[in-house]
Amino acid sequence: MEPVTETTDDPLALERQVCFALSIASRSVIGLYRPLLQPMGLTHPQYLAMLALWQHEPLSVKELGELLRLDPGTLSPLLKRLQALGYIHRERNTADERALAVTLTPAGRQLRAEAEKIPPAIVARLGMEIEELQDLHRALMRVIAATRGTEDG
Template sequence: MSNPETDPLALDRQVCFALAVANRGVLAVYRPLLEPMGLTHPQYLVMLALWEQSPRTVKSIGQALQLDSTTLSPLLKRLQAADLIMRERSRDDERQLAVTLTEKGRALRAEAEKIPPAVVGRLGVSEAALEDLHRALTHINQAALKAGALPR
């Protein structure tokens, strides 16, 4: 048996393992906060992009979230069925599909503003620690993008 402190394949030394566990844990914190809003975490991310800018093209949302259209389309369909967004052909370019918040979608933002502080509180981690983590993850994501591991 190898020494876990020096073994390059020790599970506890793997960045991918730490990220996978952290991802599951953080999403588990979000789940009960988003359920009363009728949103899944991926739907919440779409709404965040639209609360930043609406209308927005499907392509623009995909770029912002680093998702391809095959992943994004079902999310948009469910958000439209929930009357949170409208999808329609762009007047400027009919090849583009424009996504706009509905009144109900805009109103949901007020409720969503409670999510970030609730997440911080439930995690029990300082905002400074989360900001440091965000900076490190953003750097890793940019490196993965440059390496071609994420969609552009």
């Protein structure tokens, strides 16, 4: 199979679709994370939840879902697995009994030191310049912002 190129004028050509490039890039990059996360017992979505908690702890389940753009049906089992791994606690918020507060355990806090090795390892595996990755990140954040008003939920 030949590499994907933009050699056609067909507006529906697969290789010209932004969604196709984003999908392949996303799966490919997440695939780079798997062997780095496996020793920690984390999946990529769990890693994203841990990143949010390392930065913003404590968070309500609702706040975490909003940060990660995950619905409760997806987030709840993910948090149950993180709790089973001993990385987080989920307990009723004393200020609002309806809300579940998510906090890190000592093991969850200690895991951060191991996770700090991941970003440089990913940069090395991608073989791209930091400036290029920063430009890509800015462009993707603009794409995310542009889609905000068109999401179904």
